Amino acid sequence: MSEENETPLLGAFGEPSKPLHYLGPMQQIQPPRRRFKETETVDYVIVGVGSAGGVLLQRLARAGFSVIGFDAGPFWDTERDWVSDEAGSHKLYWNDLRITGGQHPLALGENNSGRGVGGGSVHWAAFTPRFHPSDFEVYTRDGVGADWPLDYQDIEPYYELLEQEIPVAGPAYYPWGKPHGYPYAPHPMGGVGDVLIKGCTRLGIGVSAGGPVAILSASRGNRPHCIYRGFCIQACKVGAKASTLITHVPDALEHGAEIRDNSMVSRVSMRPDGRADGVFYFDQQGKEHFQRARAVIVSGYAIETPRLLLNSACPGHEHGLANSSGLLGKFLMAQAGNVILGRFDDLIRLYKAPPAHALTEEFYETDPKRDFARGFAIQTVGPLPIAFARQMMTAKGLWGWGMRRTMMDYNHYASIALLGEILPWEDNTVTLADGHEGRPEARDRFGLPVASVTFNLHDNDKKMIEFGKNKVMEVMWAAGATEVVQESRYAHLVGGARMSRTPDSGVVDKFGRSWDVPNLFVMDGSVMPTQGSANPGLTIQALAARTADYLISHGDAIFTSSRRDLEEPPCRKTLSPPGTFTAGVPHLR
Amino acid sequence: MATKPDAPPPQMPTDPATGRPLPPREQPGYYPGFSTLEQQNYWDAATRKLVLDRVARTLPIRFFTPEEVRTLAAVVNRILPQEDRAPARRIDILGVIDNRLFENRIDGYRYIDMPPDQEAYRIGIRAFEQMARTLFQRSFHELAIIDQERLIESIHDAKPMAAQEDWSKLNIERFWGLLVSDCCGAYYAHPWAWDEIGFGGPAYPRGYMRLEDGEAEPWEVEESRYGWNAPSDTLSDDERLHGSGQQHQTHHGTGGTH
Ligand SMILES: Cc1cc2nc3c(=O)[nH]c(=O)nc-3n(C[C@H](O)[C@H](O)[C@H](O)COP(=O)(O)OP(=O)(O)OC[C@H]3O[C@@H](n4cnc5c(N)ncnc54)[C@H](O)[C@@H]3O)c2cc1C
Numbered sequence A: 001m002s003e004e005n006e007t008p009l010l011g012a013f014g015e016p017s018k019p020l021h022y023l024g025p026m027q028q029i030q031p032p033r034r035r036f037k038e039t040e041t042v043d044y045v046i047v048g049v050g051s052a053g054g055v056l057l058q059r060l061a062r063a064g065f066s067v068i069g070f071d072a073g074p075f076w077d078t079e080r081d082w083v084s085d086e087a088g089s090h091k092l093y094w095n096d097l098r099i100t101g102g103q104h105p106l107a108l109g110e111n112n113s114g115r116g117v118g119g120g121s122v123h124w125a126a127f128t129p130r131f132h133p134s135d136f137e138v139y140t141r142d143g144v145g146a147d148w149p150l151d152y153q154d155i156e157p158y159y160e161l162l163e164q165e166i167p168v169a170g171p172a173y174y175p176w177g178k179p180h181g182y183p184y185a186p187h188p189m190g191g192v193g194d195v196l197i198k199g200c201t202r203l204g205i206g207v208s209a210g211g212p213v214a215i216l217s218a219s220r221g222n223r224p225h226c227i228y229r230g231f232c233i234q235a236c237k238v239g240a241k242a243s244t245l246i247t248h249v250p251d252a253l254e255h256g257a258e259i260r261d262n263s264m265v266s267r268v269s270m271r272p273d274g275r276a277d278g279v280f281y282f283d284q285q286g287k288e289h290f291q292r293a294r295a296v297i298v299s300g301y302a303i304e305t306p307r308l309l310l311n312s313a314c315p316g317h318e319h320g321l322a323n324s325s326g327l328l329g330k331f332l333m334a335q336a337g338n339v340i341l342g343r344f345d346d347l348i349r350l351y352k353a354p355p356a357h358a359l360t361e362e363f364y365e366t367d368p369k370r371d372f373a374r375g376f377a378i379q380t381v382g383p384l385p386i387a388f389a390r391q392m393m394t395a396k397g398l399w400g401w402g403m404r405r406t407m408m409d410y411n412h413y414a415s416i417a418l419l420g421e422i423l424p425w426e427d428n429t430v431t432l433a434d435g436h437e438g439r440p441e442a443r444d445r446f447g448l449p450v451a452s453v454t455f456n457l458h459d460n461d462k463k464m465i466e467f468g469k470n471k472v473m474e475v476m477w478a479a480g481a482t483e484v485v486q487e488s489r490y491a492h493l494v495g496g497a498r499m500s501r502t503p504d505s506g507v508v509d510k511f512g513r514s515w516d517v518p519n520l521f522v523m524d525g526s527v528m529p530t531q532g533s534a535n536p537g538l539t540i541q542a543l544a545a546r547t548a549d550y551l552i553s554h555g556d557a558i559f560t561s562s563r564r565d566l567e568e569p570p571c572r573k574t575l576s577p578p579g580t581f582t583a584g585v586p587h588l589r
Numbered sequence B: 001m002a003t004k005p006d007a008p009p010p011q012m013p014t015d016p017a018t019g020r021p022l023p024p025r026e027q028p029g030y031y032p033g034f035s036t037l038e039q040q041n042y043w044d045a046a047t048r049k050l051v052l053d054r055v056a057r058t059l060p061i062r063f064f065t066p067e068e069v070r071t072l073a074a075v076v077n078r079i080l081p082q083e084d085r086a087p088a089r090r091i092d093i094l095g096v097i098d099n100r101l102f103e104n105r106i107d108g109y110r111y112i113d114m115p116p117d118q119e120a121y122r123i124g125i126r127a128f129e130q131m132a133r134t135l136f137q138r139s140f141h142e143l144a145i146i147d148q149e150r151l152i153e154s155i156h157d158a159k160p161m162a163a164q165e166d167w168s169k170l171n172i173e174r175f176w177g178l179l180v181s182d183c184c185g186a187y188y189a190h191p192w193a194w195d196e197i198g199f200g201g202p203a204y205p206r207g208y209m210r211l212e213d214g215e216a217e218p219w220e221v222e223e224s225r226y227g228w229n230a231p232s233d234t235l236s237d238d239e240r241l242h243g244s245g246q247q248h249q250t251h252h253g254t255g256g257t258h
């Protein structure tokens, strides 16, 4: 280290000082350990401790069930494992092979899903808008897509709960969907947010500044507030941005849950009587194990969930588990996420402040004046240099000196993005790359066929993207940009194991219980019938909390009975992690 | 790599006022004296170690053959030219790509119309070499820079000037995306590149306090621009691409955002 390096008053920031497991700088826990034997039958096995899995694990443990959360990736120590560095954060993503095709193939990897405890909530930007009431009845209203087997009222109490638990910062009055307010103060603006606000305001478009985003605007308990460093999608070392790793998993462990990390579940095991009895999994050394359980919940993300169920085909379930409808892996959705980049004469320095800090939902609903159903949102994004260079490669076709020159102007650009609702289509699918029936063949290191994803845009989607992208560009020009370019992309995979009112129209019921196997549940983004133009994370966590209430209400009957009760459970407000739920939501009644 | 006697003369950016070549700089870009590395004591320990290792390391070539290295090095030098950087301050790109392919680290997916990354690079390098041999009867790395750029541009445009058969083994536009993404991923991961573009670098635990109006933190540097022209005969400068630079239809973004 050279002598002239600047040094903080108390010397360089050092290594973590305690032999504890760090979940942010202030929250430290005993290193997690193994609790259950494989020969023991636990109540629940959850496959995947991500956005949904983390919440389920916490709820079920708090309610007294024995539960193991499996994750294919590591149990992160945020101080030792995470870095404030773009290239160094590659390990946060699901980097194992998947095949992608169709007319509009989706980029996967860092564009989509996480691996490791916390799952996608580790690298999400943490935008947390709710879905609108209209999202739950798209088919009834517009004759496209599908209706959900539940209504906005069913999920609303869980939105309120989760918005406090994680918690969400945003305005006291949020005007779109069903108007509501947020418990934590909106964040101060950064350069990119200022551009969105200015552009929208000049065009008379309403805009929400400083949220809704699951980032702390004030410290709470053992979590410090945001330091505006802009590395949210590289995982927040600060612990200001919510991830289930830091919001729900510690409380789950406190209440007896086990996390079995670096353990890749390969198959759900079935008994001859048609009930699941546990899961097979591979440990880090590639050795196969079996864990017994009374019920299994699959929360592996919209790609790995269908893959696991397809890979679990067995006598009586030849086309995959819970697939009597033939719809497993179908109706996969992604949102349109075009990024619009505008150059300004003045400096922006877009790397400061959270990428997620302002948005508008003014175009969210179907507008009869437009030639397509449903709509889109406009949101801030904040690409760091590598991501920005790659965007410029596509948006401007740059390479060579042109790339070097534009990159020298990195600090002059602002970036805002479309988030548009692509409808569910049956030909957008996850299948197995097993080499059968003309499918490609590729296997992972355990010999399991990998997922093969097919994606095609349909007419309504193309019209929405064209209109939406032009609207975002208009906002960018209105803000004073001197050059505006754009890159097409897609974000947020959901669907693939949709919930439905009837067994022939989906894979699971409205609580995530599979139509075919009474003690097998799916609970993650894959259950969504439609996706709105809201980022899915909050809704995924809210649905998970609701399903937990359902499971708790039914107690041991889940393990023994096949009776399907579709009554809404009572919303339990006593199961939140300590000190997170109060009466403090600004209610607008 | 040592400059061989038959290597083409370097192509230098020029001073717009005089038209003369600009001498290589320790640090190109508009933030004179800005050094993210000087802030390293404000970084957390894990990040400091990672970034310092990145600067200090010399990556051995283990995946590519010496012949492949010659070709790919010439390609990479055009995709992110560094003649404006003092030789001791050039950023290793080839070693990073080799390291990734040697360890077979992928990005989590493969397009159905693409071979695996390792194979795609081998095919692409062979095809570049084949184009040079067919059209110029020489190796790619021996060509004049303008000729190298012509061939590269034809791949950027997905209209290869030769070696059609080699190029037919993969989707050219996706190969281009892979190659340029890898080059950018190596170059803009380096603190010297952060200094060049005025990016603040790692920022935990200190964070930022001046969020608006492009204000510099007390430890950042104000922008101070100077004019430079890309080498006069280059095909890769921004201005030339402009207009024609609209997005390739089949290209779409691969990075995560929101
Ligand atoms: C860059 C980026 C930014 C994003 N920003 C936002 C945002 O601002 N707002 C928002 O709402 N959403 C955002 N998202 C999307 C969000 O992260 C996901 O929608 C969400 O995390 C999905 O939740 P999930 O529970 O379905 O799956 P995940 O959270 O992905 O969890 C799945 C977990 O299951 C594990 N797993 C899978 N298969 C197996 C198996 N067989 N065995 C063991 N473990 C397994 C995985 O390792 C993973 O940890 C973003 C995504 C990306 C990529």
Ligand code: SF4
Binding pocket: A215, A225, A226, A227, A228, A229, A230, A231, A232, A233, A235, A236, A237, A238, A239, A240, A241, A353, A354, A355
């Ligand atoms: S900007 Fe805030 S929330 Fe995002 S990584 Fe930094 S401290 Fe965490």
